[in-house]
Amino acid sequence: MIWGMNGIGAAWRGLVHLAYPRLCAGCQQPLNTREEVLCLFCFQDLPLFPSHDDTRNEVVLRLAGRIPFAHASAYGLFTQDGLLQHLLHQLKYRGRKEVGRFLGKQAGLSLHRSAWAGDIDGIVPVPLHGKKEAWRGFNQSLELARGMAEVLQVPVLDRLLLRTRHTESQTSKSREEREANVRNAFELTKGTMLATKHILLLDDVLTTGATLEAAALPILSAGSVRLSIFPIGLAMG
């Protein structure tokens, strides 16, 4: 019997699967060979935004009047103990970068169906402060952006924005406290040229919007740039 490379690859994957079954990041059941990160059942359970063309969606309403943006939407709803929270937790605190790439890719596929995705020139992931990134080992938003950029075929502009202030955790803060906490925390890298570009600013979760707002301001100050906002999860509750 002559095996082509694909046959060997499939056999090898089969053996690896026996030794270390790949499990669904949602329900922990074994994945079949066509499934990646999530099984089909869990994937169906993700509470996703049905469209990114709704100009009165919850992300738009939450940011309205605070910063000028071209478009705003989110991949899905981030609820307490929900599947998206669980997946982002695996990415951030368990270092499962493949979960981030997967979510970024799926978000890219979902955004690709919108009327405005083809107009995006680049994706800017909200940066972490250098100290925090060194501690975590990576920036979760960059992993998400890489997955999304692969689908949308645009560059990830991860050196454009700098987080110059180390801020405390936002988790237990009110909207006013969050805004004060992240104000002036970001700036553009020297020499950045952005005129006439359409930038998609990407973050893992939007709660009050304070972080995205603070990250958006230096980009908007770069001139005639257009900015759209896209968190993977919109926090509800």
Ligand SMILES: [Zn+2]
């Ligand atoms: Zn599952």
